[in-house]
Amino acid sequence: MTGEVSADGASLVRVGMVDDHRSPIWGIERVLDPIPDISLVCAASTVDAVLGGMPLDVVLLDLRLGDGTTPRENVNALTAAGVATVVYTSGEHPALLRSAARAGALGVVLKSADESVIIDAIRAAARGRAVLTTEWAAAIDGDPELAAVDLSPQLQKVLALYASGETSARVGTALGVSAETVNEYLKRIRQKYADAGRPTRTKVDLFKRAVEDGWLPVPQRYRRTTGVVSDDARGRRR
Known part of the structure; x- marks a missing residue:
């Protein structure tokens, strides 16, 4: 998160936007203009152009750009x-x-999406948190390249608790083991995902893997009534 502050003293989130059409940019300008803690500071048709400007905390990225770049290249x-x-x-x-x-x-x-969803997503991303929407859940749930990772019941519990925001010490207390044992479990979990080609370098990565494989559900507020990540999906990945 940036150290800059808005007029009312809140931390200011600096947003860039990459889109080669003007109308979405105008729409985001209108959405963010009255929000005191978020500022759209630049917009361009390429990632290189946006990164060549002011420092940024979050970028809203369109997937199909006229410069021929891929989503993977741009996110990287x-x-x-x-x-x-x-x-x-x-x-x-x-x-x-x-x-x-x-x-x-x-x-x-x-x-x-509703304006509130866009604003919440920017704030979450600025804090390094996953942006949980139905569309994100559908993308990862339907990905044939997500190799399954087999975790024992104990490792499942450790991943679910730790990825939900608990510390190693609190996970250990909940499971009746030491924090050191929890850290060893986490090393095993990270190794298993690394072996499957799905690295978990950060706690956010662990959270994403837990949702992808059904160890944690997508929060109810982000599910449609039909459900995207369901108990059936969880069973398929075990």
Whole structure:
């Protein structure tokens, strides 16, 4: 999160936008203009152009750009620059969504989403948290390249608790083991995901893996009535 502050003293989230059409940019300008703690500081048609401007905390990234770059290339470039990525798309290209998810985008927001969803997504991403939407869940749940990872019941519990925000000490207390044992369990979990080609370098990565494999549910507020990540999906991945 940036150290800059808004007029009312809150931390200011600096947002960039990458889209080669002007109308979505105008829409985001209108959405963010009255929000005191978020500022759209630049917009461009390429990631390189956005990164060449002012320092940024979050970028809203369209998936299909005229410069021929791929979602993976763009997310990787933003991540290397220390910028969180939220895919901002019309959602009609599931394969591109999955590519962005695998590259490390924090989430997906549809261009048709309510203003409150867009604002919440930016704030979450600025704090390094996954942006949990139905579209993001659908992208990862339908990805055939997500190799299954087999975790014992104890490792499942450790992953679910730790990825939910608990510390190693609190996980240990809940399970009746030491914090050191929990850390050893976490090493095993990370290794298993690394062996499957699904690295977990951060706690956010662990959270994403837990949701992807059904150890944690997508919060109820982000599910449609039909359900995207369900108990059936959890069973398929075990």
